[in-house]
Amino acid sequence: MPLAESDPRARPAAIGWTRSGNDITQQFMAAAGRPEIISLAGGLPAAELYPVDAIRAATDRALSRWGSAMLEYGPIEGFPALRDRIAARIAAATGGRFTAENVLLTTGAMQGLDLLGKALVDPGDLIVAQFPTYLGALDAWRPRQPRYAKLAWDGAGAEFDAALARAKFVYAVPNYSNPTGVLVPQAQRSALLRRVRDAGTWLVEDDPYLPLQLDGSAGPSILAADAAQRAGASYDGPVVYLGTLSKSIVPGLRVGWVVAEPGLIRTLTLAKQCSDLSSSMFAQAVAAMLLESDFERRHIPAIVALYRQRRDALCAAAAEQLGDSFEWEVPPGGMFVWMRAKDPAFDTDALYQHAVAEKVIFVPSSVFDPAGALRSAMRVNFTRNPPEILAEGVRRLSRAVDRYRAERRTA
Amino acid sequence: MPLAESDPRARPAAIGWTRSGNDITQQFMAAAGRPEIISLAGGLPAAELYPVDAIRAATDRALSRWGSAMLEYGPIEGFPALRDRIAARIAAATGGRFTAENVLLTTGAMQGLDLLGKALVDPGDLIVAQFPTYLGALDAWRPRQPRYAKLAWDGAGAEFDAALARAKFVYAVPNYSNPTGVLVPQAQRSALLRRVRDAGTWLVEDDPYLPLQLDGSAGPSILAADAAQRAGASYDGPVVYLGTLSKSIVPGLRVGWVVAEPGLIRTLTLAKQCSDLSSSMFAQAVAAMLLESDFERRHIPAIVALYRQRRDALCAAAAEQLGDSFEWEVPPGGMFVWMRAKDPAFDTDALYQHAVAEKVIFVPSSVFDPAGALRSAMRVNFTRNPPEILAEGVRRLSRAVDRYRAERRTA
Numbered sequence: 171m172p173l174a175e176s177d178p179r180a181r182p183a184a185i186g187w188t189r190s191g192n193d194i195t196q197q198f199m200a201a202a203g204r205p206e207i208i209s210l211a212g213g214l215p216a217a218e219l220y221p222v223d224a225i226r227a228a229t230d231r232a233l234s235r236w237g238s239a240m241l242e243y244g245p246i247e248g249f250p251a252l253r254d255r256i257a258a259r260i261a262a263a264t265g266g267r268f269t270a271e272n273v274l275l276t277t278g279a280m281q282g283l284d285l286l287g288k289a290l291v292d293p294g295d296l297i298v299a300q301f302p303t304y305l306g307a308l309d310a311w312r313p314r315q316p317r318y319a320k321l322a323w324d325g326a327g328a329e330f331d332a333a334l335a336r337a338k339f340v341y342a343v344p345n346y347s348n349p350t351g352v353l354v355p356q357a358q359r360s361a362l363l364r365r366v367r368d369a370g371t372w373l374v375e376d377d378p379y380l381p382l383q384l385d386g387s388a389g390p391s392i393l394a395a396d397a398a399q400r401a402g403a404s405y406d407g408p409v410v411y412l413g414t415l416s417k418s419i420v421p422g423l424r425v426g427w428v429v430a431e432p433g434l435i436r437t438l439t440l441a442k443q444c445s446d447l448s449s450s451m452f453a454q455a456v457a458a459m460l461l462e463s464d465f466e467r468r469h470i471p472a473i474v475a476l477y478r479q480r481r482d483a484l485c486a487a488a489a490e491q492l493g494d495s496f497e498w499e500v501p502p503g504g505m506f507v508w509m510r511a512k513d514p515a516f517d518t519d520a521l522y523q524h525a526v527a528e529k530v531i532f533v534p535s536s537v538f539d540p541a542g543a544l545r546s547a548m549r550v551n552f553t554r555n556p557p558e559i560l561a562e563g564v565r566r567l568s569r570a571v572d573r574y575r576a577e578r579r580t581a
Numbered sequence: 582m583p584l585a586e587s588d589p590r591a592r593p594a595a596i597g598w599t600r601s602g603n604d605i606t607q608q609f610m611a612a613a614g615r616p617e618i619i620s621l622a623g624g625l626p627a628a629e630l631y632p633v634d635a636i637r638a639a640t641d642r643a644l645s646r647w648g649s650a651m652l653e654y655g656p657i658e659g660f661p662a663l664r665d666r667i668a669a670r671i672a673a674a675t676g677g678r679f680t681a682e683n684v685l686l687t688t689g690a691m692q693g694l695d696l697l698g699k700a701l702v703d704p705g706d707l708i709v710a711q712f713p714t715y716l717g718a719l720d721a722w723r724p725r726q727p728r729y730a731k732l733a734w735d736g737a738g739a740e741f742d743a744a745l746a747r748a749k750f751v752y753a754v755p756n757y758s759n760p761t762g763v764l765v766p767q768a769q770r771s772a773l774l775r776r777v778r779d780a781g782t783w784l785v786e787d788d789p790y791l792p793l794q795l796d797g798s799a800g801p802s803i804l805a806a807d808a809a810q811r812a813g814a815s816y817d818g819p820v821v822y823l824g825t826l827s828k829s830i831v832p833g834l835r836v837g838w839v840v841a842e843p844g845l846i847r848t849l850t851l852a853k854q855c856s857d858l859s860s861s862m863f864a865q866a867v868a869a870m871l872l873e874s875d876f877e878r879r880h881i882p883a884i885v886a887l888y889r890q891r892r893d894a895l896c897a898a899a900a901e902q903l904g905d906s907f908e909w910e911v912p913p914g915g916m917f918v919w920m921r922a923k924d925p926a927f928d929t930d931a932l933y934q935h936a937v938a939e940k941v942i943f944v945p946s947s948v949f950d951p952a953g954a955l956r957s958a959m960r961v962n963f964t965r966n967p968p969e970i971l972a973e974g975v976r977r978l979s980r981a982v983d984r985y986r987a988e989r990r991t992a
Contacts, residue, residue, distance in 0.1 A: 195854055217653065220648075220649040230640075241628075241636065241834070243623075244610060246610060445721075451833035
């Protein structure tokens with residue numbers, strides 16, 4: 171059968187949304203395979219702290235306790251022992267009433283974002299999102315083709331309230347936001363919560379960086395503030411809270427969760443059924459055992475100490491090498507420093523090409539803007555590399571800035 | 582803050598597709614928590630064959646070999662050692678040229694269906710699907726709101742070819758199809774492949790039941806037939822092949838794969854990035870170790886022997902108890918017997934309610950029809966329960982049929 175004749179027509183192409191957005195995540199992934207490049211780009215934990223032995227022991231204990239029950243399909247909602255444990259921990263952390271019916275376990279918190287889009291967003295629907303916005307959230311919602319309005323933390327007036335009233339949900343990362351590292355003050359959280367309640371919409375509180383409190387406390391979540399004011403058998407408020415073990419244990423278990431009122435959890439469960447039937451019970455059972463043994467709580471201080479040292483090393487190197495061109499706040503937690511060019515015409519998309527030539531990568535600000543227009547800042551990760559590599563990365567960045575400026579003078 | 586006043590408005594509701602379809606999968610899941618019910622409904626493996634000790638040992642060896650590398654995020658495409666191994670095994674099974682760039686690892690084969698919908702299907706787009714159609718495929722594509730045309734295996738004429746030419750893809754389960762158990766003859770597979778090539782569309786070959794060859798051989802896959810006729814460094818044909826370890830090892834690892842030409846794999850990888858960043862590297866590394874040690878090949882004969890015995894027990898019990906009302910072929914593989922009512926007016930949706938009253942459940946045919954109109958058949962699983970439970974389940978089904986007939990006479 172001569173295939174040149176029997177394959178005469180092009181096969182159906184991918185649909186429109188796949189050509190929107192950018193390929194920055196694939197670029198990070200490709201760079202990960204090139205050891206000569208220093209990556210300050212991704213949001214990756216320090217792999218040397220991954221608790222290989224604790225995971226081996228937890229797997230062994232979990233298989234002894236649960237046996238074939240942790241090797242089944244679903245429940246769609248997740249492995250019951252972990253679902254119960256997450257409910258109990260949210261109840262303890264917030265003082266609210268949370269039961270298993272408030273919890274859906276997901277493949278990382280990322281899948282929670284995907285399921286929210288799948289369940290709530292039709293093309294053209296409005297999302298009010300903290301700006302700049304986590305790239306993964308924009309990715310998760312690209313297939314739904316929403317419109318975006320900017321979240322005003324200081325709640326500026328009628329126009330913002332009108333956007334809230336039209337929005338399918340509000341998206342915020344109040345703790346050490348991605349990409350800015352900002353810890354949103356409690357007064358602003360309360361103000362937003364009031365407006366969300368008045369508008370009758372959902373408030374998605376994405377909280378992956380909660381374990382990474384490098385200086386002082388993060389303070390209560392918005393979920394806690396809302397739950398404190400509700401009675402009832404289980405939480406029924408507007409906050410949709412996303413958590414994960416990716417930053418405090420390892421990302422490779424892909425264990426995350428959505429906490430929300432039971433009706434929305436049922437809807438998201440249907441969306442999950444249609445996505446993958448269930449996440450890995452095997453990984454969830456291992457996670458349940460790690461939490462039961464209190465491993466996570468004992469492990470976090472080592473992560474925090476290491477990340478604090480790395481953040482300080484990055485900021486010290488940057489103060490020497492990049493202070494003429496960029497300004498930033500030292501973030502009180504999380505994984506990133508958000509560096510803003512002093513010259514508002516600075517273009518970090520252009521800088522990126524020079525950085526690749528100097529064998530260092532970061533994330534340009536444009537990818538955190540649904541419109542792609544924010545060009546004058548960059549996100550720099552400090553958790554993945556030791557201080558000496560961070561310092562070398564900053565030196566390379568500084569040379570990239572020199573190249574960029576030289577090119578601009580010539581142009 | 583009095584919440585009765587500050588929560589004045591209803592929050593945004595789930596979008597339209599969430600109200601389409603049916604809740605049969607949730608019903609199965611709920612029944613799983615009620616031990617007094619005999620479930621002949623789901624497609625669940627025999628849990629007593631889950632290899633708990635082999636998985637414990639594989640986890641131990643995998644952590645010793647790969648350490649923190651199996652606890653990372655991605656690559657999005659999957660754990661490299663497993664991706665390579667799947668490519669090699671497909672190459673060996675088909676005689677074709679397959680490399681890692683032909684392979685995307687997924688959270689079960691189910692996620693492959695979801696990603697295909699996400700990447701290729703806009704609302705109103707056409708899918709040509711084998712009829713009746715696997716419920717999970719219909720679920721996966723519900724959020725995309727496609728139209729369906731029926732796959733004619735015997736390729737009847739110009740109208741069918743016109744549908745193929747318009748279709749985003751064709752969906753088929755040639756080996757021991759879900760729900761019918763049919764093993765599609767090689768001549769029909771070849772005819773379909775020719776038509777698909779001529780039409781210039783994709784052919785999704787879903788092959789979860791390949792390991793469950795109870796009588797004789799399944800014969801070559803459509804992928805193999807196509808790959809045999811292609812040269813090039815890596816497969817570039819129209820077949821999109823889905824596989825899984827859920828039936829041959831355990832479902833709870835959630836390890837599945839899509840094999841396709843590299844361009845489509847890249848598109849599906851983008852869709853996966855937007856869904857969950859990656860599946861669990863931890864589970865994939867354990868799976869890679871199980872395959873490397875040849876565990877799966879050694880384990881399958883025990884599964885096949887048990888399922889053959891159970892299939893025969895179910896069919897024998899049914900011949901005694903249900904032969905007046907239903908007819909079926911003994912399936913040569915897979916997990917299901919497809920029982921068709923001799924009376925075309927028989928309504929298995931109505932039977933289902935009587936079955937629940939008799940504490941037995943099955944899957945009514947309506948859920949395998951995109952239009953919900955096919956009412957005269959039922960899918961009965963034989964893999965999950967031992968012979969004596971299958972026999973008791975069939976007795977209860979027979980009583981449910983009696984109730985159904987009595988009610989019809991009264992009505």
